Structure formats: structure tokens, C-alpha cells
Amino acid sequence: MLKLLSFSSCRIHSIFPSGIRTGSSVSNATFLQVSNSFSVFSRKTQNLVRRALFCSDTSDGSEQVMKFEVKESESGTQSKCSSAFLPTDPRTEDYPKELGWEADDRTELSVSILTSPTSNSFGIPLAIELIEKQHWLELKTHITDSNATTLLQQLFDSEADPIIILRYFNWSQKQFNISYTLELTCRLLHSLASVKKYSKIRSFLDGFVKKNENHSNSSFFHMLSMCSNHFCSNSIIIDMLLLAYVQNSKIHMAIEVFDRAGDYGFKLSALSCNPLLYALVKVKKVERVEYLYKEMIKRRIEVNLFTFNIVINGLCKVGKLNKARDVIEDLKAWGISPNVVTYNTLIDGYCKMGKVGKMNKANAILKEMVESKICPNEITYNILIDGFCKDENVSAAMKVFQEMRRQDLKPSVITYNTLVNGLCNDGKLDEACGLRDEMLSLGLKPDIVTYNALINGFCKKKKVRETRELVDDIRNRGLVPNVITYNTLIDAYCKDQMMEKAFDLHRVMLESGISPTGSTYNCLIAGLCRQGNMEGARKLLEEMQDKGLRADVVTYNILIDALCRKGESRKATRLLNAMFSMGLSPTHLTYNTLMDGYCREGNLRAALNVRSQMEKDRKVANIVTYNVLINGYCKKGKLEEANRLLNELLERGLVPNQNTYQVVREEMVEKGFLPDIEGHLYNVPGSS
DNA sequence: CTAGGGTTAG
Incomplete structure (x- = not known):
């Protein structure tokens, strides 16, 4: 253990504002040089000495460092000593560099400092006043980047108002382009926590996380608990750190914080865990969601209805509908009642991920919901309408639409868009247009989604004139075509073998400042492949990657299919391997396409090889x-x-x-x- | 902090 002796006898002051400044012969330069000679001591020793020098109790501000002495000695039989004297003239005195030995954790350290009186010093009270009044310019005349840290430490030691310290911390970091150590950061956080300035902590951590310094979570946790063992403060700070990571989309770091908080026994809250859960749902990391959920309950982290709804949503999104239903039982067991969101989420799950008879099940949940005295809202109906449309049952969707109005619920733009899309996919273009007109008469403004759905419908029927009219209509109504508009049209041209037109649109799109997506390129690449233009497809693939758009599974499926159709299944297999090296997971379609290619070439052996590769990839x-x-x-x-x-x-x-x-x-x-x-x-x- | 609509491979 390092020990700082004679600490209380240190009476140091006034290296601030610009080092030691007296009428004596000791100058700031001198002081710094002595600091540099510290390198012969262990880092811990150096820090302790600095603290002894800078942080000692000097209330009267009338003392001045003249001389100090550092002694390191190992406990045990062997011991070494070293001392450094502050010279009157740095150029004539020797420094103990040549001593060059390192202290270890068992080294004992003693520091004694001699002081002498002085008069003109810049004291802490003045510094605090300047910070409080935000007189930064004046403050700046007293500080250099070498002693900025000193003042910070003095502020901590003088137990200044944490808000003052925070202000100075932020200002000086920016002003001098420095980064304070993790230790000082943690001290700041603790001081803020001690006065319950939680929103300050939140925004501080947000900035801290954004800067993305090379602090690891492990050192943060370690330092935080070293600075204080106040369990509550530590928990809150860590909770807010987790939230900061989530809000800055650093999900991986957030998960690490979650796990480590468990190891340290810090208690997290739903306020940060729920957003983390939701972020994981959005990227479909549902195994993670399930793990976190279980862990939250195990650690007795508060869970609320939001927590359950998010988890249910996650499970639904990947089709784990039975598990989602189990969670409803869980929440009831917690004495929480499901709300309209809970049921809507589950109904949507069945609509989108259910198997045979899914709409019956969705209806059954609706019934269950009503029986539980939870009133379906506009969103409930939208979900059901969309469900029936996607189930190719537009007439059932229309019935739900009627029912919705009978319940006095106002259909929204989304309701109409859902139906317009359903009708378009069913080829009922007149009815779709009729609904659009109905929207207008109700004062609901068709938006770009409405038009995209209509354009898609007319494109599929190859109604060129009407499509053109719709596109013109978009502009006339003051709407702006978006990526999906372009993708739809580009794909239509590609499927019609009109590649020049497709590329024209691609150009227009770029000129209008709309960034193509991977899908845009997939459509174009597929178009070229249909024409057997593999060379063009390759070039486009390169262009796509130059734009920073990664080829995805769809891109590969297109290319593999094209090669197989050309009877070049061997080349296609090379692409399959390329997928793995790109970190992409082939789908059933990928394997099936390749097998089909080999089968058509009459190469059954190769096809069976693909099948065994597929099974190795755990695809049934x-x-x-x-x-x-x-x-x-x-x-x-x-x-x-x-x-x-x-x-x-x-x-x-x-x-x-x-x-x-x-x-x-x-x-x-x-x-x-x-x-x-x-x-x-x-x-x-x-x-x- | 949680639920709903539009394009794209085969």
C-alpha cells in the first residue's frame, strides 16, 4: 500500500494561476521541471505527490512552496530512498533521474513539503467566483493547459459546488483540448450524484459516450467504485451510462454495461433497460431481448408494462408467438394488466407471422381483448385490415373497415393507405383510386405512401400512361417522390427489359439528392442479369460497393440465380463461399437456387453436396x-x-x-x- | 420508453 505521510503538514498553495510565482527565485518553469523529474517515481507516487502539493489544505493562501522532499521506500527488508529538492535555480541543481528505480504497490511513500509565505496568489475563492459568473476570458488569463488539472483538483478538494466543478470541467476540457482522467471524471460524477443533479449527469454522460474515448467499461466501473462506494450513486451513474450508450446507438457497449452492472451488483432501472430492450428489438436481436428480460427479472430490476410490451413485440417480430403469449401470462402474474398496446402488438404478430388460419387467431385475440374490457382503437383496426389484405382477403379487410366506422373510429391516412395497397395488390385499381378520392373528400391528404402503393399497382398491370399521370400528380400535390417511389419505378422498367429507362431514373434520383438503397441496386442488377449481362451486373456491384452499400443476401441470390441460369453453377458456388467471407448468411433460397442450377446441369452429385453444405449450415x-x-x-x-x-x-x-x-x-x-x-x-x- | 401503411430476389 502506498501511504502518504505528513500530508496534513503540507501547506502548499498558489501554483495557481501560473505556477509558483513569488518574489523569490522559484519560477513556474522550475516547478514544471521538478514535475518532470517525477518520472523516476512510479505513477502512483507521482500522483500522490501532485496531490500532496496541489490539494493540501491551505486556507489562508499565504504560503508558497519552497522545497519539497519525496521519499519512496519499500516495506520489508530492502528499502530504497530518494529525495528531490526543489532547487532555487533549476539549471544548477541535479535531479534524481539517475536513481531510476520503480516503486511497487508495497512501496511506502512519504512527502514533506516546506513552504514559505507569499502574498500575491490567485485563490480558489476567486476561481469559483469567475466560474460562477462565467467570466471565462478572465479565468483564462490565470490558467494554462499545464495547471488546468490542478485547479480542477483544488475545486474537488475545496468541496466546491458540483455544478461549478462541472462547468469548469467542461469548459477547461474544451478550452485546452485536454481529456481529464477517468478518476477525475468519476469524482465529478459522484459529486453531482451527491447533490442529485441527475439531469446534469445524464447530459454529461451523453457527451462522454459521444466522445468515445478509449475508456473501457471495465476501467470505468473500477474507477467509479474506487472513487466512492456509495451504492445508490454508483447504480444511478451506471444506469445513466447504459442509457447514454443506447441513445447513441452503441448497443454493444450498453450490453456490456448491463452485464457488468450485474457482476458489480449495481441496480439498474426500467428507464434505461427498456430503451435497450427496444433497441435490440429494432435490430431483431431477439435472443438478446429474451436473455435481458430474464436477467431483469432475476436481478429484480423493476419491470413495467412497457418492458412487457417491448418484449412481446420482439418475440412477435420473429414469429415466436407462443412465447409472446406466455409473456402476457407473466405480466398478469406480476399484477399488471395488459393494455391496448399489448393486444395490438400480439394481433399484429399473428397477422404478420402467423401460419395457417392466422387471421382466425388474430380475430380470436381481438375477442379476448374485448372480453377483457380493453377497447380496440384505430390502430387495432389498421392492423387487422392490413392482415386481411396481406392474406389476400381484401373483402374481409373491407368488412373490418366498415366495422371500424360503425365503432365511430375515424379511419386515418394509414387506414386508407393500407386498403389502397391491398386493393392494388389485388389488381382492383379502380377501387383503389376510388378510395384515394374518398380520402380527398374526407379532407385526408393522400401522401407519398398512397402514391407509391398506386404506382406499384399500375406498374404491375403495365399501365404506363396511368403510372405517368400518377407520378405527375405527386409533384402537383406538392409531394416529393422518395426512394421507394424510385425503386418501384426502376424495378418496373427493369422487369420490362427497359434498362436504359431504368438507368435514366437512377440518374434522376441521384440528381434529386435521393440516395439509392441496396434495393435500388438489387433491382438494377437483377434487370441486367435477366438480360444475361453479367459483365454489367458485376460493374454495378462494384459501383454499389463504392457508394458504401454492401451487397446483401438478395444481391447474392440474384447473382447466384443468374449464373445458374447460364449453366455456370460452379461460378455460383464460388459466390456462395464469398457470402460466408462477407459475413452474410445464405438463406434457403440461396441453397435451393444453387441446387436447382446443378440439377438442371444434370450434376446431381454437386446438388447433393450443396444440400449437405446447407445442413451443415443448420438449414433444414x-x-x-x-x-x-x-x-x-x-x-x-x-x-x-x-x-x-x-x-x-x-x-x-x-x-x-x-x-x-x-x-x-x-x-x-x-x-x-x-x-x-x-x-x-x-x-x-x-x-x- | 411500448402497437399500424408503401418498393426490392425467387
């Missing part, structure tokens, strides 16, 4: 995988093998679809195979 063969392989075997005349696969897929509980049926019927049934699965085959939807 789906119905498309089987269709591709069965087709491959059939083309080769290996009907027994195809039969084996067909049985395998049935055993796995997969449902054959029209493609399966097609292949099997053409190639197998007529040749007398598969009597045992006939029953299944004739139940396939769409079969006669």
Missing part, C-alpha cells in the same frame, strides 16, 4: 429443396431415388405443393410409382 431442407431434388432425380430417370425423397418429405411432415405434384405426376405416377402416398397427392391444393 424445405419443400422447395425437395421439389428441386425430386425434379433432378426424375430428369435423370432415377425414379426410385425420387420416390425415396418424396417419402422422406412426407415423413418430415412437410406438405407437398403444386410443384411437387406436377413433377411427381409427370414423371412418376404415370409410371406406376408411389401408390402409398397417393392419398397425400390427391389432397394437394390445386390438384384435380
Whole structure:
């Protein structure tokens, strides 16, 4: 342990404002040089000496350093000593550099300082006054970047108002372009916490996190607990640090803080944990969400309805609907009642992620909700309308729309947009336009989303004139086309093999200052690929990457598909490997496309290799995988093998679809195979 | 601090 002896006898003052300044022979330069000679001592010793010098109790401000002595000695049998005397003239005195030994943690240190009286000194009270009045210019004349830290320490030691210290801390860091140590930072935070200036701590930590210095969380935690063991303050500061990371999108750091807070036993709050949960939901890191949620309950962190709703939302977004329902039970067990948001979230989950009969389940939840005396709101209806539209049941969506109005709920722009989109996707363009007109008559202004939906509908039907009119309409109504407008139109041109037009639009887009997304490029690359222009596709891929847009799974799927169609499945396989090195995860589609490529080349061995690679990637063969392989075997005349696969897929509980049926019927049934699965085959939807 | 609408591969 280092010990500072004769600390209280130190009577030092007035290195402030610009070092030691007296009528005596001791100058600021002298003082600094002595400071430099400290390098022969261990860092801890240096710091202690500095503190002894700068932080000692000198209330009268009339004393002046003349001479000091530092002694380091190891406890135990061996001991070494060293001393440094402040010289009257630095150029003529020797410094103890040549002593060059390092103290360790067992070294004892003693410091004694001799002082002499002086008169003209810049005292702490004056400094505080200047900071309080924010007379920064005047303050600046008293401070140099070498003693800025000294004043800070003096402020701490004089127990100045934490707000004053904070002001000086921020000002001097900026003024002298310095960064205070973590220790001083933690002392500041503790002093603010001691007077409950939490909003100050919050904004300070926000800036601290933004600066992104190389402080690790581990040293922050360590220093914070070294500076004070006030459990409550520590917990609050760490809680706010976590929130600061979340608000600055440094989720990884936030998670680290969360974990470490657990190790230190600091208590976090829902105020910071909820935003973290939500941030994780937004990036679909749902395993993390589940872990955090469990951990919050385990650590007895306060959880509230927001917490539950966020977790439910996360689970719904990835289709874990049963787990989401379990969380509803959890919250009831906590004595909390679900609210309209809870139910809306769950209904939306079923609408978007549910399997067969999902809309029935969504309706069932609606019923449950009403029975629990929770009134569906406009959003509830919007969710259901969208659900039915996406389920290709626009008429049911319209019924919900009627019901909504019967309940005296006002449809919003979003309601109309949802329906317009549903009608457009159903090819009912007249009705869609009718709804747009209805919006206008109700005083609801169609927005860019309305137009994007309509444009999409008209593009799909290749109604060029109407599409053009709609695009003109956007401008006339004072709306501005956005990325999605452009992407929709570019894709339409690409699908129509009008690549020049597509690239024209791409140019217009750039000129209007709208940044293309990866999707924009995907559309264009797919267009070029359809024309078999692999060279152009490659070039575009490069352009895309030059713009800092990363090729994604879709991009690779497009390229792999194109190569396979050209009978170059080997090259496509190289792209599959490239995906891994780019950190992208191939999807079922990726593997299936590649297998299909090999099958069409008649290379079944290669196709099966892809399948085993897929399984190594822990992707279970789906119905498309089987269709591709069965087709491959059939083309080769290996009907027994195809039969084996067909049985395998049935055993796995997969449902054959029209493609399966097609292949099997053409190639197998007529040749007398598969009597045992006939029953299944004739139940396939769409079969006669 | 939590819930709803528009484009894109196959």
C-alpha cells in the first residue's frame, strides 16, 4: 500500500494561476521541471505527490512552496530512498533521474513539503467566483493547459459546488483540448450524484459516450467504485451510462454495461433497460431481448408494462408467438394488466407471422381483448385490415373497415393507405383510386405512401400512361417522390427489359439528392442479369460497393440465380463461399437456387453436396429443396431415388405443393410409382 | 420508453 505521510503538514498553495510565482527565485518553469523529474517515481507516487502539493489544505493562501522532499521506500527488508529538492535555480541543481528505480504497490511513500509565505496568489475563492459568473476570458488569463488539472483538483478538494466543478470541467476540457482522467471524471460524477443533479449527469454522460474515448467499461466501473462506494450513486451513474450508450446507438457497449452492472451488483432501472430492450428489438436481436428480460427479472430490476410490451413485440417480430403469449401470462402474474398496446402488438404478430388460419387467431385475440374490457382503437383496426389484405382477403379487410366506422373510429391516412395497397395488390385499381378520392373528400391528404402503393399497382398491370399521370400528380400535390417511389419505378422498367429507362431514373434520383438503397441496386442488377449481362451486373456491384452499400443476401441470390441460369453453377458456388467471407448468411433460397442450377446441369452429385453444405449450415431442407431434388432425380430417370425423397418429405411432415405434384405426376405416377402416398397427392391444393 | 401503411430476389 502506498501511504502518504505528513500530508496534513503540507501547506502548499498558489501554483495557481501560473505556477509558483513569488518574489523569490522559484519560477513556474522550475516547478514544471521538478514535475518532470517525477518520472523516476512510479505513477502512483507521482500522483500522490501532485496531490500532496496541489490539494493540501491551505486556507489562508499565504504560503508558497519552497522545497519539497519525496521519499519512496519499500516495506520489508530492502528499502530504497530518494529525495528531490526543489532547487532555487533549476539549471544548477541535479535531479534524481539517475536513481531510476520503480516503486511497487508495497512501496511506502512519504512527502514533506516546506513552504514559505507569499502574498500575491490567485485563490480558489476567486476561481469559483469567475466560474460562477462565467467570466471565462478572465479565468483564462490565470490558467494554462499545464495547471488546468490542478485547479480542477483544488475545486474537488475545496468541496466546491458540483455544478461549478462541472462547468469548469467542461469548459477547461474544451478550452485546452485536454481529456481529464477517468478518476477525475468519476469524482465529478459522484459529486453531482451527491447533490442529485441527475439531469446534469445524464447530459454529461451523453457527451462522454459521444466522445468515445478509449475508456473501457471495465476501467470505468473500477474507477467509479474506487472513487466512492456509495451504492445508490454508483447504480444511478451506471444506469445513466447504459442509457447514454443506447441513445447513441452503441448497443454493444450498453450490453456490456448491463452485464457488468450485474457482476458489480449495481441496480439498474426500467428507464434505461427498456430503451435497450427496444433497441435490440429494432435490430431483431431477439435472443438478446429474451436473455435481458430474464436477467431483469432475476436481478429484480423493476419491470413495467412497457418492458412487457417491448418484449412481446420482439418475440412477435420473429414469429415466436407462443412465447409472446406466455409473456402476457407473466405480466398478469406480476399484477399488471395488459393494455391496448399489448393486444395490438400480439394481433399484429399473428397477422404478420402467423401460419395457417392466422387471421382466425388474430380475430380470436381481438375477442379476448374485448372480453377483457380493453377497447380496440384505430390502430387495432389498421392492423387487422392490413392482415386481411396481406392474406389476400381484401373483402374481409373491407368488412373490418366498415366495422371500424360503425365503432365511430375515424379511419386515418394509414387506414386508407393500407386498403389502397391491398386493393392494388389485388389488381382492383379502380377501387383503389376510388378510395384515394374518398380520402380527398374526407379532407385526408393522400401522401407519398398512397402514391407509391398506386404506382406499384399500375406498374404491375403495365399501365404506363396511368403510372405517368400518377407520378405527375405527386409533384402537383406538392409531394416529393422518395426512394421507394424510385425503386418501384426502376424495378418496373427493369422487369420490362427497359434498362436504359431504368438507368435514366437512377440518374434522376441521384440528381434529386435521393440516395439509392441496396434495393435500388438489387433491382438494377437483377434487370441486367435477366438480360444475361453479367459483365454489367458485376460493374454495378462494384459501383454499389463504392457508394458504401454492401451487397446483401438478395444481391447474392440474384447473382447466384443468374449464373445458374447460364449453366455456370460452379461460378455460383464460388459466390456462395464469398457470402460466408462477407459475413452474410445464405438463406434457403440461396441453397435451393444453387441446387436447382446443378440439377438442371444434370450434376446431381454437386446438388447433393450443396444440400449437405446447407445442413451443415443448420438449414433444414424445405419443400422447395425437395421439389428441386425430386425434379433432378426424375430428369435423370432415377425414379426410385425420387420416390425415396418424396417419402422422406412426407415423413418430415412437410406438405407437398403444386410443384411437387406436377413433377411427381409427370414423371412418376404415370409410371406406376408411389401408390402409398397417393392419398397425400390427391389432397394437394390445386390438384384435380 | 411500448402497437399500424408503401418498393426490392425467387
